[in-house]
Amino acid sequence: MRADVGRVAEALVEALPQPYGRWSIAVFDDPTPNAFALPGGKIGVHAGMLAVVRTPDQLAAVIAHEIGHVLADHSNERLTQELAVQGGLMLVDLFADEPGIRRLAVVASSRDIDV
Incomplete structure (x- = not known):
């Protein structure tokens, strides 16, 4: 699933209705099932989350959720x-x-x- 992270994130960013700017995504070697978003289009996914999601679609849901936080300026x-x-x-x-x-x-x- 780790290999899918970049591909899934890229597909989601390309599907955005308006360009946001530059996005970056990183996988952290942390066993907790978590993901987070930071200002400036930065998204982090813990390795523990990759152990929880079972399909690329589930991974896409997690990453899309974090993209939503960035776009909503949370x-x-x-x-x-x-x-x-x-x-x-x-x-x-x-x-x-x-x-x-x-x-x-x-x-x-x-x-x-x-x-």
Whole structure:
């Protein structure tokens, strides 16, 4: 499946309705099943994800999901969201003495974008 990563990514990028710019994809020797996107068209796939996907179509779904994050500019959205959460947590720290409240706020906001 590792050999399919570049081919699948290239096919997906060529199918985009508008050119985005330069894309790069890398496979990391990490056993966790994960993939990620960074600004500037950079996508990373962990080797552990390649052990989970069984077909090139499943791999394409993973890579397409990450391409979607880049196109939707989720990295900047995430930064803005994290800054807002940090500001809110400062207020929680000022007015509440419950560490559980802070933990819930962080967990709740961290998964919003990936859904």
